[in-house]
Amino acid sequence: MMDTTMWFFVVCLVLGCCVGLLAGLLGIGGGLLIVPTLSSVLPWAGISSPILIMPMALATSLASIVITSLSSALSHYRLGNVQPYVIKALLPSLLMGGVIGSVIADRLPVNYLPRIFGGIVWMLALQMMFSLRAETARALSFTTAHVLNGCIIGILSSLVGIGGGSFTVPYLTYCGIKMHKAIGTASFCGVFLAAAGMSSFIVLGLSQPEPLFKYSVGYVYLPALIGITTTSVFTTKYGAKLASRLSTSIIKRIFAVFLLLVGARMFLT
Numbered sequence: 001m002m003d004t005t006m007w008f009f010v011v012c013l014v015l016g017c018c019v020g021l022l023a024g025l026l027g028i029g030g031g032l033l034i035v036p037t038l039s040s041v042l043p044w045a046g047i048s049s050p051i052l053i054m055p056m057a058l059a060t061s062l063a064s065i066v067i068t069s070l071s072s073a074l075s076h077y078r079l080g081n082v083q084p085y086v087i088k089a090l091l092p093s094l095l096m097g098g099v100i101g102s103v104i105a106d107r108l109p110v111n112y113l114p115r116i117f118g119g120i121v122w123m124l125a126l127q128m129m130f131s132l133r134a135e136t137a138r139a140l141s142f143t144t145a146h147v148l149n150g151c152i153i154g155i156l157s158s159l160v161g162i163g164g165g166s167f168t169v170p171y172l173t174y175c176g177i178k179m180h181k182a183i184g185t186a187s188f189c190g191v192f193l194a195a196a197g198m199s200s201f202i203v204l205g206l207s208q209p210e211p212l213f214k215y216s217v218g219y220v221y222l223p224a225l226i227g228i229t230t231t232s233v234f235t236t237k238y239g240a241k242l243a244s245r246l247s248t249s250i251i252k253r254i255f256a257v258f259l260l261l262v263g264a265r266m267f268l269t
Contacts, residue, residue: 004044011041012227019064020232023072024239025246026169026183030068030232031162031194032121034061036262038224039114045223047213054114058105059201059219060228061162065194068232069165073187075240081184083177093147094164094189095196097154102200105159117160118267124166125259158197165190183243 015037019030038057047053076082108116149171157164165186172182198220205218215222 008044016228016231020235021239024236031061055219060221062194062198063220064228067229069190071233072236075237076184083185090150093150094154094193097151098158098193098196101155101158102197106204118263121263125256129256164193
């Protein structure tokens with residue numbers, strides 16, 4: 001029989017496989033799956049303090065997303081699904097929002113974070129459901145509103161430990177970017193957004209008056225990070241290939257249901 005620590009690592013390996021597929025398929029970093037899973041299994045690794053579980057789940061999720069989204073972004077870049085001018089215009093406001101979101105997450109009462117996570121996930125699910133048939137020809141213009149929206153995406157993404165693809169992809173398609181290119185571009189944006197949020201969580205964790213859990217850097221728990229990314233970097237390319245073959249509407253329906261279930265799970269935490 002394997003002890004709980006070994007089971008924890010096995011769960012992270014399996015989680016990484018799923019995260020990699022989602023990253024390539026939908027342009028998301030997988031935080032919507034990583035955060036609730038880690039918040040449930042971190043006690044298996046001996047991390048039982050409610051004060052630590054959620055911040056560590058969020059920080060480790062963002063660290064995983066940096067590596068997974070980079071692998072996904074490179075796969076999409078090879079397929080020609082990246083819009084560099086969009087990245088250049090959107091990235092500064094995303095990074096600013098990412099830093100602000102991580103600071104807010106560190107200062108909120110710990111029992112608020114799962115409910116905030118669940119509420120935002122449900123909003124994403126509804127957005128996906130109602131946008132199934134949405135077709136817009138709206139040209140992308142880099143106005144003050146566009147910069148503000150980028151900052152909001154960054155704040156919300158860092159607040160719930162995701163790379164922003166779940167917000168960025170719908171926003172880019174709303175602005176007239178084709179779905180496949182929105183997915184590839186969101187993957188690249190997710191790398192830098194997650195890195196900004198992760199860096200803030202590391203600094204915040206290191207600034208705590210007492211050292212955090214063993215094998216952690218700030219709030220980032222290294223064994224979970226290694227387990228997740230060991231498999232995720234290999235499955236992103238398969239997700240990227242699937243994205244170019246499957247019907248977008250079917251994918252969004254399935255993912256919307258998944259989001260509803262994840263949101264419900266976090267409300268019950």
